[in-house]
Amino acid sequence: MSGDYTxxxxxxxxxxxxxxDLLQQVAEExxxxxxxxxxxxxxxxxxxxxxxxxxxxxxxxVAWTFTLAVLPDRLAAVLSDDGQEYALAEDQLADGRxxxxxxxxxxxxxxxxxxxxxxxELDYQRTGGINSWTMVRHRREDTAQ
Amino acid sequence: MSxxxxxTEGRRAVVTGPPRLNMTAAPQLREVLARAVAEGSxxxxxxxxxxxxxxSSGLGALVGGLKTAxxxxxxxxxxxxxxxxxxxxxxxxxxxVLRPFPTVEDASREW
Numbered sequence: 620m621s622g623d624y625t626x627x628x629x630x631x632x633x634x635x636x637x638x639x640d641l642l643q644q645v646a647e648e649x650x651x652x653x654x655x656x657x658x659x660x661x662x663x664x665x666x667x668x669x670x671x672x673x674x675x676x677x678x679x680x681v682a683w684t685f686t687l688a689v690l691p692d693r694l695a696a697v698l699s700d701d702g703q704e705y706a707l708a709e710d711q712l713a714d715g716r717x718x719x720x721x722x723x724x725x726x727x728x729x730x731x732x733x734x735x736x737x738x739x740e741l742d743y744q745r746t747g748g749i750n751s752w753t754m755v756r757h758r759r760e761d762t763a764q
Numbered sequence: 765m766s767x768x769x770x771x772t773e774g775r776r777a778v779v780t781g782p783p784r785l786n787m788t789a790a791p792q793l794r795e796v797l798a799r800a801v802a803e804g805s806x807x808x809x810x811x812x813x814x815x816x817x818x819x820s821s822g823l824g825a826l827v828g829g830l831k832t833a834x835x836x837x838x839x840x841x842x843x844x845x846x847x848x849x850x851x852x853x854x855x856x857x858x859x860x861v862l863r864p865f866p867t868v869e870d871a872s873r874e875w
Contacts, residue, residue: 632788639784639817658848665819669787723861726828730820736855 624687630671630700631679638668638685649689653759659737660694660756666734667698667741667752675702691758693739698752704745707731716741768796775838776875777805778868781815785822793822797829797840806838809871813844818852826862841871 626641628634642661646652668685675681681702688695712718717731735741740755767789769780777800782789800808808829812818830840842864845853853859865871 632786635786635788636784639786658851661817662819662848662852665786665817669819669821672787719856723857724827724831726824726831727820729823729856733820733852733856 623689624685626685628683629679630668630675630681630683630702632672634683635665635668635672638664641685641687645687645689652689652694656694656756656758660696660754663734663737663741663754663756664696664698666730666737667754670730670734671698671700671702671750671752674705675700677702693758694756696754698754700750701748702750705743705750707743768792770796770800772800772803772805775805776807776809776872778809778811778872781810781812783814783816785812785815785818785825787819787821790819790821790825794825794828797825798832801829801832801836801838806833806836807875808833808838808840809843809865809868810840811843811868812846812849813868815849816846818849820856823852823856823858823862827858830862839875841865843868843871 624641624645626637628637642657642664646657671681671683681700683698683700685698686696716735719732720728738754739757740753742753744751767782771778779796779800785793797808810826826840833840842862844867845864850864853862853864
């Protein structure tokens with residue numbers, strides 16, 4: 620995907636702040652995008668990026684590229700990394716979305732589930748040694764979720 | 765760098781959340797909450813008035829603090845949550861266990 624915005628670097632916790640800053644720049648430069656859409660998109664982007672930081676191997680040396688496009692009908696981003704393939708728990712997938720933990724007091728396991736409810740499309744692919752997470756949110760009116 | 769402030773008064777503690785409660789800040793919050801409980805203040809209000817963003821690791825730290833506080837006979841309540849924090853609490857159904865209050869004062873009543 621060709622994007623309006625690109626960020627490259629290592630998937631380390633500090634890079635999350637660069638992603639936050641990039642999303643803030645997007646908000647400033649695209650004031651016609653509903654704030655709810657951007658807020659939910661940012662929530663998903665940080666979850667997916669955090670997942671790469673936490674589970675990407677070899678830890679601390681995985682390089683990633685993030686591209687984002689603001690389109691008339693949607694926000695679309697791809698986060699690609701050169702780390703090892705992710706072992707995703709398929710049993711957590713329900714109706715194409717990751718499920719929240721059944722235990723209300725679980726301290727983990729909400730990341731992919733939160734990202735998938737904040738987005739309209741969340742797709743993971745492994746191609747040619749590269750992991751790619753594609754994230755799409757269709758743009759709504761400001762008053763709609 | 766410490767970005768999480770704590771004020772304790774007897775069994776009560778007010779913890780001020782960081783601007784972004786993501787995976788860089790969550791471990792520190794987890795530690796601060798555990799320490800407040802260990803030092804005898806298990807009635808905790810987390811003031812999120814300055815926190816504009818929370819992710820699942822931040823939620824995990826809050827749930828961890830809630831469990832630790834309850835085990836010590838206390839509780840953990842949230843105050844002054846932003847739109848993003850409220851949305852995330854709702855999407856994860858965590859608003860059922862981490863009930864948000866409008867202000868720190870409201871959250872501090874009726875322990």
